[in-house]
Amino acid sequence: MVGMPAHDDLATLDAPASPSATREPGSRPTGSPWRGRLLVVGILLAALNLRPAVTSLGPLLEEVRADLGMSGTVAGLLTSVPAVCFALFGLTAPRLARRWGPGAVVCAGLAAVTAGLALRPFAGGTPAFVGASALALAGIAVSNVLMPVIVKRWFPHRVGAMTGLYSMGLSLGTATAAAATVPMTRALDVSWRAGLGVWALLAAIALVPWLFLARDRTKDAGKAGEEPRSGADSGTGSGKDFGTDEPGAAGRARPITRSPIAWSMAVFFGLQATAAYITMGWMPQIFRDAGVSASTAGVLLAVIMAMGVPLSFVLPPIAARLRHQGVLVVILGVFGLSGYAGLYLAPAEGAWLWALLLGVANCTFPLALTMLGMRARTSAGVVRLSAFTQGTGYLLSIPGPLLVGALYQHSGGWGQPIAFMAALMVPQIVAGVFAGRNRTLEDEI
Structure with missing residues (x-):
């Protein structure tokens, strides 16, 4: 089963120490205030x-x-490595989180x-470079899958707002790396190796709050065999949220592969990811081959990202208020x-305008994340849907x-690759x- 968690999957996510510590959801996460603030910073x-x-x-x-x-x-192939790592290592995230x-x-x-x-900067050849990149991407993969789960678990009534914050941070990091790498490399008068390696410092800073969050686990929540409260109580923020909807439901659940919602979400997510990784991997080269300088091409990619x-703050709350998110997908x-x-x-000639238009289109990612939280009623459902999707x-x-790389090398230009991107x-x-229809995974399985 692809990404299907066991009965007590993810029940140990920093659950409250006791029932008395659980707050009514909606304003802030359960547990102590410092942990809530630290979790926001960590996300x-x-x-x-x-x-x-x-x-x-x-x-x-x-x-x-x-x-x-x-x-x-x-x-x-190198530009496809992120997708490969995200697929392979992302599937392991629920089992790792359960353990x-x-x-x-x-x-x-x-x-x-x-x-x-x-x-990565110390790689002497392509295999070593790909291997170091794969290590970093494996870490990204498991975080990609678990972030919607963490948001759903700790901010059950603020999924749109917290998804917007997470998506904003993701877009900001994406754009900053795209815009700053070439100018920084030239300003420091270093090779591409140092220009890529400097981003390890930002990752090291992000590691600090999670060192504390990883240690802060309670003893009494999420024990094997605990059953959640059913119906309206799912999503109250207790450690039991990661169980099934009712006792014994796990055994009666249909495979997620039989859910139209799961497949439509997976196809939608996969095609938007295809566009994103083609953009991140090839868009600067498209602009450079059109006569744009390397630094300007990097800035154009940064504009797209x-x-x-701003749209990560706008789209998720709007999507959360709509019964059908299809209209946003079409726009x-x-x-x-x-x-x-x-x-x-x-x-x-119109590089800046095209970058703006493609930047708006690229915001399907925060929309997809928001829809993940809306297409399941329980945290257990979000785990399964997020991992599968x-x-x-x-x-x-x-x-x-x-295919973009092969089309470019075969045709000697960017006409066919761009037509391929538009067709997707x-x-x-x-x-x-x-995927935007007003249904949930639990309705189908």
């Missing part, structure tokens, strides 16, 4: 570090290719990010198709960057409309 810092490993590479990809002797196809607790797993993930980014900062898709059309016809979705996204937007819209 934000973690989000800042979940994309620089990818977006810092795009603006320097040409230099990396030249130094390590990569062909276009191999470079395309060690989500806080400890996120902490270990950030340690892997720090180590991978620190080792930075659009997610974002229209922006994407317009941006690809402009990129095809006049990549350099992200694991399957990232598997579906693996061929995209590879159509099934993304269709899947998103189906």
Whole structure:
């Protein structure tokens, strides 16, 4: 079963020490105030570090290719490594969290990010470079899956707002790495190796609060065999939220692979991830080949990613108020198709406008995260849906960057790859409309 947690999955996430410590949900997370504040800081810092490993590479990809002797196809493989790692390691997140607790797993993930980014500059060839990148991406993968679970668990009545904060931090880290890597490398007069390695420092800072959150676990919540309160009480913030809806429900549940909601979410997530990783891996090269300088190409990528900062505050709350999120999916898709059309016809002349349009379209990620929290009623449902959606979705996204690299090398230009990117937007819209329907996973399984 893909990503299906056992009965007591994730029950140990910093649960309150006793029933008396549980607060009515809606205003702040359960437990002591300092832990709630530290959790908010930890979520934000973690989000800042979940994309620089990818977006810092795009603006320097040409230099990396030249130094390590990569062909276009191999470079395309490199841009697919994030999706591969997110799919493979993301599927392990529920089992790891069941064994060690989500806080400890996120902490270990950030340690892997720090180590991978620190080792990558010392790679002497492509295999070592890919291996160090994979270590960092493995850490990112488990955090990707567990963040929606942590938000649902500790902020059950503020899913939209906290998802917006998390998405804002993710977009900010993405944009900063894209914009600052080349100028910083040139200002310090260092090679691409140091320019990529400096992002390990940011990851090390993010690790600090999770060292405390990982240690802060209680003894009496989430024991094996505990059953949650059913119905309206699911999501009260107690450690039992990660059980099933009612005693024995785990044994009667249908496989998640038989859920139309799960598949529509996975396809929607996978296609938006395909667009995102093609953008992060290849967009700077598209602009550079059109005559834009390397530093400006990095800034243009940063513009695309930075659009997610303000929109991450706006989209999740709006989506949480709508009964059907399909209208938002269609609007974002229209922006994407317009941006690809402009990129095809006049990549350099309208570069800034195309970057803005594609930046709006790229905000399907915070929308998808919000929908994950809305398509399940319980935290246990979010665990299953998040693991399946992200694991399957990232598997579906693996061929995209590879095909773009192959099309580019075969055709000698960017016309065919851009047309391919635009074509993928159509099934993304269709899947998103189906995923946005007002149904939950529990209704189907």
